[in-house]
Amino acid sequence: MASAELRIIRRRIKSVKSTMKITRAMELIAASQIAKAQDRVSKSIPYVQQLRNVIRNVAAASGSSDHILLADDRAGDVGVMVITSDRGLAGAYNTNVIRAAERYIERLDDRPRLYVVGKKAQGYFRYRGYEIQRAFLGMTDRPVYGDARQIANIVLDDYARENVRSLLVYYTEFKSALTQDVAQFTLMPVEPPASDETAETATTAAAYSYEPSPEVILGRLLPRYVEASVFGALLNASASEHAARRRAMKAATENAEDLTKILTRTANQARQAEITTEISEIVGGAEALSGR
Numbered sequence: 001m002a003s004a005e006l007r008i009i010r011r012r013i014k015s016v017k018s019t020m021k022i023t024r025a026m027e028l029i030a031a032s033q034i035a036k037a038q039d040r041v042s043k044s045i046p047y048v049q050q051l052r053n054v055i056r057n058v059a060a061a062s063g064s065s066d067h068i069l070l071a072d073d074r075a076g077d078v079g080v081m082v083i084t085s086d087r088g089l090a091g092a093y094n095t096n097v098i099r100a101a102e103r104y105i106e107r108l109d110d111r112p113r114l115y116v117v118g119k120k121a122q123g124y125f126r127y128r129g130y131e132i133q134r135a136f137l138g139m140t141d142r143p144v145y146g147d148a149r150q151i152a153n154i155v156l157d158d159y160a161r162e163n164v165r166s167l168l169v170y171y172t173e174f175k176s177a178l179t180q181d182v183a184q185f186t187l188m189p190v191e192p193p194a195s196d197e198t199a200e201t202a203t204t205a206a207a208y209s210y211e212p213s214p215e216v217i218l219g220r221l222l223p224r225y226v227e228a229s230v231f232g233a234l235l236n237a238s239a240s241e242h243a244a245r246r247r248a249m250k251a252a253t254e255n256a257e258d259l260t261k262i263l264t265r266t267a268n269q270a271r272q273a274e275i276t277t278e279i280s281e282i283v284g285g286a287e288a289l290s291g292r
Contacts, residue, residue: 003274005270006267006270006271006274009263009266009267009270010267012263013260013263013264013267016256016259016260016263017256017260019252019256020253020256020257020260023249023252023253023256024249024253026089026245026249027245027246027249027250027253030242030243030245030246030249031246033242034177034239034242034243034246037174037235037238037239037242038174038177038239040235040238040239041174041232041235041236041239044228044231044232044235045232047228048225048228048229048232051221051224051225051228052225054221055190055218055221055222055225058214058217058218058221059214059218067215067218067219067222068159068160068189069156069159069188069189069190069222069223069226070189070190070222071189072166072189074159074162074165074189075162075165076158076159076162076163076164076165077110077112077113077163077164077165078108078110078112078113078164078165078166078168079112079113079114079115079133079155079158079159079164079166079167079168079188080101080104080105080112080113080114080115080167080168080170081114081115081116081117081151081155081167081168081169081170081187082097082098082101082114082115082116082117082118082121082125082170082171083097083117083118083121083140083169083170083171083172083233083234083237084097084098084116084117084118084119084120084121084124084140084237085118085119085120085140085141085237085241086118086119086120086137086138086140086141087119087141088120089245089248089249090241090244090245090248091244091245091247091248091251092244093172093180093240093241093244093245094118094120094121094124096172096182097121097170097171097172097182098120098121098124098125100170100182100184101170104168104170104184105130111130111131113133113158113163113164114130114131114132114133115132115133115134115135115136115151115154115155115167116132116134116135116136117135117136117137117139117140117151117234117237118136118137118140119137121135122135122137133158134154136150136151139234140234140237140238140241141238141241142238143231143234143235143237143238145227145231147231147234148227148228148230148231148234149227151230152223152226152227152230155167155187155188155226156188156223156226159188164188166186166188166189167186167187167188168184168185168186168187169184169185169186169187169229169230169233170182170183170184171183171184171233171234171236171237172236172237172240172241172244173236173240174235174236174237174239174240174243177243177246178243178247180239180240180243180244183236185229185233187226187229187230188226190222190225190226
């Protein structure tokens, strides 16, 4: 009986150690990718900020906001985009952003047009009977600008056809390796940048000359701004995913180490009990022979 129990415990220790090797490897891989993802996030911020400044100057020069991406009175449904990961083992990373989006959806009178990025969001909403307008898979681990352009082209086309009148994006914002928060922003219609320029900036803007007209330039810049905004959300989500996976795998490795210690202690106790039983049997046998 004791030998069978000991074999089971040793087999489980071996299984836990094998799992611990996997979680440790995944932790190291995620840790190596965080720095690269964080660098990509930081490099994308100045581009988006400068693009907003240019849009603000061109919009001020055009003197109108007739472009469809600036109109907030269009027909169509409300659109919601949820950015998650294609893979699991990242703790509560996917759950947090999905629940935040679902709480917003439940407050709406009608079901929105749902755009999901990542297999986790697709599986969650499909299982619960939501109609998914479009799913984008295989682009969350290491997103490139072409992925953002593909997403932007589809949502821009739906917006131009008045299938959606607005689009709200839910994603996870990367703040540090330890802090990632669920965030949201309105992708369409584009909110005109606040005119908080200083006098020096305003003077510089007034000196611009435009060729072609400001209206034409604005029409070309706004779709690029939508693409850059989607790309920024994808980069933040990717960095957050790696950071969350690193923390989750680190916790799993530590739990496996603790479990190994507990099982080893249990195995030692079982082995000791087995030895005690064997000694008792030997002593009993010896006494029986001496008595005879």
